[in-house]
Amino acid sequence: MEFDAVLLPPRRAASVAQGHWADKTVNALLDAAVAAHPDRMALTALRSDAAEPRRFTYRALAEMADRIAVGLSRLGVGRNDVVAMQLPNWWQFSLLALACARLGAVINPLMPIFRERELSFMLRHGEAKVFVVPAQFRGFDHAAMARALQAELPTLQHVVVVGSGGADDFEALLSGPAWEKERDAEDILHRGRPGPDDIVQLIYTSGTTGEPKGVLHSANTLLANIRPYAERLGLSSADTVFMASPMAHQTGFMYGLLMPILLHCPAVLQDIWDPARAVQAIRAAGATFTMASTPFLTDLTRAVREGGEGVPTLRTFLCAGAPIPGPLVQQARETLGTKIVSAWGMTENGAVTLIRLDDADERAYTTDGCPLPGVELKVVDFDGTELPRGESGKLLVRAASNFGGYLKRPHLNGTDAEGWFDTGDLARMDADGYIRISGRSKDVIIRGGENIPVFEVESLLYKHPAVLQVAVVAYPDERLGERACAVVVPKPGQSIDLPEIVRFLKAEKVAVQYAPEKLIVLDAMPATPSGKIQKFKLRELVQNVPA
Template sequence: MAFDIHLPEQRIAASRGLWLDRLPIDFLDAAVREAPGRTAFVGRNSALAREVRLTYAELGDRVDRIAAGLLSLGVGKGDVVAFQLPNWWEFTALFFACNRIGAVANPLMPIFRQRELRFMLGFSEAKVAVVPATWRGFDHMGAMREIRPDLPSVRHVLAVGGAGEASFEKTFLDRAPLSGAEKQGLAKSRPGPNEVVQLIYTSGTSGEPKAVMHTANTARAPGRCFVQDMGLTWRDVVFMGSPYAHQTGFLYGMLMPVMLATTTVALDAWSAADAVPMIEREAVTWSMASTPFLSDMVNLPGEPRARVSRTLRTWACAGAPIPRVLVQRAKAEMNLDVLSCWGMTENAGLTITRKGDPQEKVFETDGRALPGCEVRVVDEKKRPLPADTVGNLQARGITHFVGYLKKPHLNSIDAEGWFDTGDLARMDRDGYIRIVGRTKDVIIRGGENIPVAEVENLIYRHPKVAECAVVAMPDARLGERGCAFVIPKADASLDLAELARFLAEQGMAKPYWPERLELVADMPRTPSGKIQKFKLREMAAKFKA
């Protein structure tokens, strides 16, 4: 496939010295040479009820076999290989195998079903698709057989744990180790550092997902930013409970540990209780995931929480607003530093708080820009705004994507490289930003803009609230009013009057209060745990205050 990327020469020139022009596979090769016996991957395959441990030498051998197998299937440079897998070693090996031969990896979330897969596989024109035979009670191979007639580009469908000619294991692993000459042959279609290596779909918090294109340089840069900013080394052990098929898991749980030549510990189906023994046994020091994952860890009973706290020191939290009380509890009860991070599928983590920051920065902001990255807040005419003024957030830098597949008109990148993120934010005089909502999250009540994120943060403090989201609902007189969707804590009951009293006690202006309260058992979410506010807005559109 031909990829129409947005990568002007001026951006390449500006990134010299920051981009290393190395491929992800180069880091794996280095780890195999320098630390072949070091543990690369520890994970659990819940479908087979067994744990898998691989050294770097073992992982490298499997990557080469899979690369040779892909070539035998007719996969060439620029062809798309899609894989819908949990956090299994096969996911990691497929990505590096694709990178070895110049193919483009297209990770897909395991929760997607026929409707999403039909669109995504067709849109990317994937040549090969890899799925679990079954996982968590769903027949993935059966789903692929159902939609295969609608996907003319897909020539091969393989299943991990499958049988016959469709078996992943038979196709890729039942072959002799590659000779030196065969390994050299794999490099004939080696991609350049500014060619596309990853297609990944946006999570869809605002509607139909878009296919984001990343090169070797832009995919590798986020991990390097974290390594440099946090001083991470091969002695750090990384835990990942967020899906590898989401950028958080992909960049920081799968790719960054290989760049460090360290160990990654992966959980294929999230459960805080299941995470505890793995974190404890493998002496995990670092993790990253969105707010729901962190909340589950902080709310563990005392004994398992203490076991985790023996080694786990840092949790980078991104993807959803972080209630400040959660950050405070993590530090006080677990000695866990929570670093608030902001980013997108398009540009990974761009801003983050630091361990040495004053408390008001840690608790009240989403950090300042990482090395090689820039953010600014502008008005509707793209003019920079004064400090502490809410406006549209723009970003640019070394982690930034190179466009949307087949939709260049949506790139939203100006001549200077600034990307319109769609977020509303304010920036203080020290360069720290605070996300206050999405542009589509704005509630304009009688001409007054309601600071949605601040309202949500305050509601989170109510002792009966487990989770909340505030969206606009239409109103004939005022235009819009606020509607709060709340998941109450176990056995708790809450009504609008009690919530209003609480917000009054907290000193929040009355026009900002939600004027409808909906108690729900769960929220509509993306696979990474973000609340899909566009779905809540659709629900609220049917309400009247």
């Protein structure tokens, strides 16, 4: 496939000259780690259904990446082909991504919660050649879904299943045979290797226009974020990263997969969040750092407080995806003994702002941090005029880590001629340059760090025979940050309840996490004179209605 990463060439010279683009690739990082520390533990992958984790040293990690890469080539995968994977935080996730880098193929991580509706669009739009899924995960038959989707997707040549035990099994096709020892392996492993500006990752983000957007990243854009991120957090080869956030999110991919390799340090992955097991895993590995959304911090704090065993090595917990309540920061500091770092970022550019390690704890719950090196921010009004400090407006970002563009949709790139990217968020900036996200100009609900595509859910609910009008709005939740509420005006003579809404969306093959968790039925919507629904009034209303 040809990738229209039109945002990369205009900023290459400046990014290199300023030292933000180091022109290193994922392959160079892995090769350097192997050369420096071949026998150091690189990856420990914990599975909820397995008694023992799978472990790899850096030498073994590189050997398996080579093996899987040659196996992929046997399936016809080469430079610029898209390999999609809908995998949990299993070792196969990390190794598949590294194997694609060996070939110059583009990895397309997909969240395990996605179902037919989301996947059919993403796999078609991304022209995936191979789709890798678990046989089953959390009781769902991913293999059956993937095979059914394949019949509708002309570019999808292979479905590979982790744990199928059949001819399409991951081990049989990719990780079992010693492909790396075959006569043509050396040529395969080097002829298509990508350069630092080639696209290595295609990752979808939920938007407000009904369809996800495919974000394109190169090694230069990814590493331009990871390096200053690690430096601000004081991370080094002496650290151990614990990652329970989904690797199919940019959080897990950048800071659970790539960052440990950059640092030459171990990573520990957990596939299903279980705070009690997380405590044990952190203690066993001596983990020093983790990043996750607010619910994870809440759960880990409770698990330590109630379980009696602490996590003394966990030096830093970076919390992002939703504002962190002040009492939670205080409880976590007292219970975990861990520095809580607030941050803000996007799939399009990784973490943009972080507080500093020597900042007062208050910064973690009153701000979303200050820019990393290589990042510029400004807050503007809706006419584009920069606003004084303290005033809320549209947040624009210009960064070396900004993405290369949206696949096949350059008209949506939201970046002006000077490189300023419109984040779609509203923010204010204080006198010290710290920002606070104050709202969203785009209509997205963030539930536990997961974006809910409001427009798509509303569009589907309008198809329900009992629905005359519908709006989906956020309401606050102590654990997840936000949940979704459907506000419905039924058609005359019709009625509807929440179980029916959930049933209907499930029948439409929507991810279960996208379904509203509260329902308000009204006789009429609050609206402007032109008939536009006033969602701010609905948000006020939903705060006062119990679930």
